[in-house]
Amino acid sequence: MTFYVIRRVAIGILLLFFMSAMFFALTRLTPGQPVSVGENPRIHQEQVNLRLHRLGLTDENGNPYPIPQQYLLYLGALVHLDLGDSYQYNVPVTKLLKQRLPNTALLLGTALVVALAIGIPLGIFAATHQYSKLDMTTSITSYVGVSIPSFVLGIYLLLIFAVFLKQTPLHWGFPLFGMHTGGVDDPLDLLYHMALPVTSLAILEIAIFSRFMRASMLEVLHQDYIRTARAKGLALDKVNYKHALRNAILPIITLVAIAIPQIVNGAIITEGIFSWPGTGQLAFQAVVDRDYPVILGVVMLVAALTVVFNLIADLMYAVADPRIRY
Amino acid sequence: MAQVPPLPIGPAAGVPGSVPNQLSIETTVEQERALQQPGVKADELRDAPELGFWRLAVIRFLHHRVATGALLLLGVIVLTAIVVPIITGDLYRIQDYRHPFKPPFQSLQHLLGTDDLGRDELARLARGARVSIMVGTLAVVGYLLIGGGLGALAGYYGGWLDNALMRFTDIIISMPFLLVVIAVTAATGGVRLSTVIIVIAATGWYEIGRLMRAQFLVLREQEFVQAAKALGASNLRIIFRHILPNALAPIIVSATLGVSGIVLLEAALGFLGYSIPPPEPSWGNMLSQFEDYLLQNQTYLVIFPATALVLTALCINLVGDGIRDALDPRQR
Numbered sequence: 001m002t003f004y005v006i007r008r009v010a011i012g013i014l015l016l017f018f019m020s021a022m023f024f025a026l027t028r029l030t031p032g033q034p035v036s037v038g039e040n041p042r043i044h045q046e047q048v049n050l051r052l053h054r055l056g057l058t059d060e061n062g063n064p065y066p067i068p069q070q071y072l073l074y075l076g077a078l079v080h081l082d083l084g085d086s087y088q089y090n091v092p093v094t095k096l097l098k099q100r101l102p103n104t105a106l107l108l109g110t111a112l113v114v115a116l117a118i119g120i121p122l123g124i125f126a127a128t129h130q131y132s133k134l135d136m137t138t139s140i141t142s143y144v145g146v147s148i149p150s151f152v153l154g155i156y157l158l159l160i161f162a163v164f165l166k167q168t169p170l171h172w173g174f175p176l177f178g179m180h181t182g183g184v185d186d187p188l189d190l191l192y193h194m195a196l197p198v199t200s201l202a203i204l205e206i207a208i209f210s211r212f213m214r215a216s217m218l219e220v221l222h223q224d225y226i227r228t229a230r231a232k233g234l235a236l237d238k239v240n241y242k243h244a245l246r247n248a249i250l251p252i253i254t255l256v257a258i259a260i261p262q263i264v265n266g267a268i269i270t271e272g273i274f275s276w277p278g279t280g281q282l283a284f285q286a287v288v289d290r291d292y293p294v295i296l297g298v299v300m301l302v303a304a305l306t307v308v309f310n311l312i313a314d315l316m317y318a319v320a321d322p323r324i325r326y
Numbered sequence: 327m328a329q330v331p332p333l334p335i336g337p338a339a340g341v342p343g344s345v346p347n348q349l350s351i352e353t354t355v356e357q358e359r360a361l362q363q364p365g366v367k368a369d370e371l372r373d374a375p376e377l378g379f380w381r382l383a384v385i386r387f388l389h390h391r392v393a394t395g396a397l398l399l400l401g402v403i404v405l406t407a408i409v410v411p412i413i414t415g416d417l418y419r420i421q422d423y424r425h426p427f428k429p430p431f432q433s434l435q436h437l438l439g440t441d442d443l444g445r446d447e448l449a450r451l452a453r454g455a456r457v458s459i460m461v462g463t464l465a466v467v468g469y470l471l472i473g474g475g476l477g478a479l480a481g482y483y484g485g486w487l488d489n490a491l492m493r494f495t496d497i498i499i500s501m502p503f504l505l506v507v508i509a510v511t512a513a514t515g516g517v518r519l520s521t522v523i524i525v526i527a528a529t530g531w532y533e534i535g536r537l538m539r540a541q542f543l544v545l546r547e548q549e550f551v552q553a554a555k556a557l558g559a560s561n562l563r564i565i566f567r568h569i570l571p572n573a574l575a576p577i578i579v580s581a582t583l584g585v586s587g588i589v590l591l592e593a594a595l596g597f598l599g600y601s602i603p604p605p606e607p608s609w610g611n612m613l614s615q616f617e618d619y620l621l622q623n624q625t626y627l628v629i630f631p632a633t634a635l636v637l638t639a640l641c642i643n644l645v646g647d648g649i650r651d652a653l654d655p656r657q658r
């Protein structure tokens with residue numbers, strides 16, 4: 001077990017190195033540089049050189065470092081959890097991430113909890129009442145849910161609530177923590193702001209969770225030990241919820257771990273649409289501004305989170321299912 | 327006991343005048359009926375066509391009403407994507423500043439209205455459909471070539487290739503995919519559709535690769551492969567003639583469902599401005615100005631592309647699930 005964890009962490013770190021190298025190369029291969037006299041004629045060449053040097057792109061005399069050396073500098077800083085400075089905001093990327101991460105965590109966490117709270121019971125019910133009306137409705141809804149990307153769902157929601165019903169503003173301004181302060185003190189206001197983005201992120205996950213839960217539950221319900229339990233004369237509810245559910249819910253752990261980077265992906269656009277001041281919107285804006293240190297920072301963060309969550313999922317799996325040993 | 331029918335050589339049983347009491351080449355259908363063998367209806371068995379795996383799958387698919395309906399609708403969408411751009415020609419980019427925001431269903435000239443620059447919405451939608459379907463199909467072909475090829479090799483030979491495939495999957499899964507595509511697009515100097523297709527194909531093939539690997543891992547241990555080996559078949563022949571046809575079913579399902587994923591991904595990229603550049607329309611970039619349209623209450627300019635996108639993805643998903651049910655009836 002200990003060996004397994006060490007091995008996985010080692011692989012994860014290697015993976016992060018690989019990804020940082022790839023993304024670093026990609027961002028450095030793009031033409032142009034963050035500061036130039038051409039962009040702002042009022043600054044002197046010396047100032048430009050100084051700035052480029054601070055960003056780790058050139059040496060003191062303004063000669064650009066070769067890309068491998070730039071990467072080594074970046075790596076050296078990365079070990080100290082320093083992701084460099086943002087071209088756009090002129091502040092350390094880590095500071096930006098620290099500001100935005102709580103907002104994203106709040107949004108994604110809520111979406112995930114909502115999706116689990118609705119999707120799993122729905123899937124269980126659909127499986128225990130196979131071919132019932134609710135089962136059919138669940139199937140249809142999950143098909144539609146999987147086919148709507150979260151950004152289109154967000155647009156639809158804005159269309160319905162902002163344009164047709166005129167209940168919400170079209171363009172959201174945010175009194176949240178991070179960039180602004182004071183918003184968390186008013187939970188009702190926070191809830192109002194979160195309702196639409198959480199819905200647009202949660203629907204896809206509800207669709208996936210309910211579908212998966214239904215399939216997993218049905219598979220378990222057809223196994224021999226369930227028949228035995230029923231033949232013994234156990235109550236149906238007891239068989240369904242005590243014997244079957246325990247085994248059927250295990251694969252969901254993996255699914256949740258896989259779902260997290262997926263939601264982060266969806267959050268990039270959803271946060272942009274609803275102007276939610278999180279890491280997704282930061283990445284969205286960084287893409288528009290071509291602010292590569294920030295893009296790189298977000299990518300590294302997501303990759304690290306994925307590695308960690310995958311590891312946690314595998315370990316939890318071993319805890320939940322004693323048959324699994326690493 | 328049923329008699330063993332004689333081999334149909336020579337005029338043994340069917341001598342004129344004799345009463346046929348057994349099946350032979352000369353006995354007619356009527357005579358066979360007259361025999362009245364208990365249990366077996368001879369004519370029914372004889373006329374039953376021999377159904378192969380794929381024909382049975384087609385029949386099973388056609389019995390799936392929802393999937394068949396989705397396939398028909400998808401056919402209509404694909405046909406529109408092919409035919410309408412040919413008919414309308416350059417209409418998708420001809421601007422008419424006197425008639426912007428013409429509402430839909432008002433005139434035959436602009437059946438679905440015009441957008442903010444007075445361009446015909448129907449022509450733009452159809453052309454956008456073409457982009458979506460083209461990207462979807464080409465990228466999936468890429469998935470099949472890369473993922474199928476590498477997955478087959480990894481599953482068949484194992485070894486370092488197998489390990490490399492698994493690690494690559496780990497990397498891809500932990501990447502925010504949109505940012506990858508954007509970074510690559512930026513690095514290769516400008517937004518082109520070919521870049522988008524190549525990047526999607528190069529990063530998304532791992533799912534089919536893993537499926538193919540799993541199939542090959544199972545199938546290469548089967549008796550018929552050992553038999554082929556014992557008969558001296560080359561590796562290439564075993565891979566293509568013996569294993570591949572048996573491994574195809576889940577691959578086809580995954581590829582079909584992959585198309586809808588790519589269509590949605592392309593739309594998301596277009597929405598961010600990283601797919602085909604304007605004035606060329608795609609469903610994604612038609613939605614990118616949604617805020618302006620909603621502010622000006624021109625909801626149809628948002629509803630049409632969004633609904634076209636969702637409808638197409640839904641149809642592909644339904645068809646994919648229909649194929650899954652048809653190919654693997656046990657899974658229902």
